[in-house]
Amino acid sequence: MLNRRLDDAIPFQWHHHPELELTLTLNSRGQRFIGDHIGSYDDGDLVLIGPNLPHSWSSTEKIDPDKPHVALVMWFRPEWARAMTETFVELGAVTAMVERASTGLKFTPANAVRARPLIEDLFTRPADERLLCLMQVLNILAQDSEADPLASAKSVPAAAGSDRTRIDRVLDYIHLNYASSPSLTELADVAALSSSGLHRLFRRHTQLSITDYIMRLKIGEACAMLSASTRPIAHIAETAGYTSLANFNRQFLALKGMTPRSYRQSFQKAR
Incomplete structure (x- = not known):
């Protein structure tokens, strides 16, 4: 988890990692780059990025100039999500969402608004309570059938292997x-x-x-x-x-x- 607060700007920095990444961006406008997707973002933008998919954000302005750009970032392994859904059948939709996130997913404004206070609260919780909070957030987002895919299928990295x-x-x-x-x-x-x-x-x-x-x-x-x-x-x-x-x-x-x-x-x- 990362509570990223930047006074000047969110810099353009390509990177990738094996975890899925859920990012809520606040008090910021700019562009997000996910695979071959380039799109604009605004306050409350909520995106889930699949494993090893290269990505970056780049801000153009703050909404409130007296406050910092904020990115609330949560990482988790796809194996963890699948294990959770195997244990708790009620979370079955999360596995399908994880698969859809291979190209990146932008959640609808209504679901982003619904998840926002839970995500903000998650960052105030002690470590032993964050897991349950994250599961609650993912379960809400997994019901968002209108979440938009971002990158094209050709941007999706090959499955992990020995190399x-x-x-x-x-x-x-x-x-x-x-x-x-x-x-x-x-x-x-x-x-x-x-x-x-x-x-x-x-x-x-x-x-x-x-x-x-x-x-x-x-x-x-x-x-x-x-x-x-x-x-x-x-x-x-x-x-x-x-x-x-x-x-x-x-x-x-x-x-x-x-x-x-x-x-x-x-x-x-x-x-």
């Missing part, structure tokens, strides 16, 4: 260093594999080439900066790891279906 440690090392390295465009040789050393072995491993787990995966991370960071700042587009391209503005514009258009300038203008019109 999960290798791919996690590679993904962690990429998430920290993608702006410098790490080479295949560099990443193969991280994985302790040949270049061809890494290529096969990466495809099997992410359904993407390493080049395409890194490109998506760079464009995701550029989207966060375009929506949250007035920095020149050339500077944003450079920060995201592009040495060529023309290449940045071409890849952005191919992935987002619009130019960086048009993307920024779409957020300016919405404000």
Whole structure:
């Protein structure tokens, strides 16, 4: 569990982990990035993210400028959720929700409002009471048949296997260093594999080439900066790891279906 309170901003930081993550975001507006999903969030946004699905948030503004951005984050293993539902048949719907969360789920405003006070209360409880509180929250959310899937199915990582440690090392390295465009040789050393072995491993787990995966991370960071700042587009391209503005514009258009300038203008019109 994490009660994250940030005065300046929620920073863009790609990461992944084997646990499911339930995040309630308060007093904040911005964008969330989950797999290949990019969407706007507002106060009370409640999302469940599946295991090993890369994600990040990036804030654009506070709702109350005198209070911090708040993210109430809860992690739990899918195995724990399944064990709970096997023990308590009344929680059977939770297993189905966990499976649906492989692409990320955004809960409806009505259910987010219903769960919010329980989640806020959960963070005030002693450790021995938090489990029961979390089970109550999950049981409520499992009834939300209209929760929206976020990422596409092609973003869902492959099921864990004997090589999960290798791919996690590679993904962690990429998430920290993608702006410098790490080479295949560099990443193969991280994985302790040949270049061809890494290529096969990466495809099997992410359904993407390493080049395409890194490109998506760079464009995701550029989207966060375009929506949250007035920095020149050339500077944003450079920060995201592009040495060529023309290449940045071409890849952005191919992935987002619009130019960086048009993307920024779409957020300016919405404000």
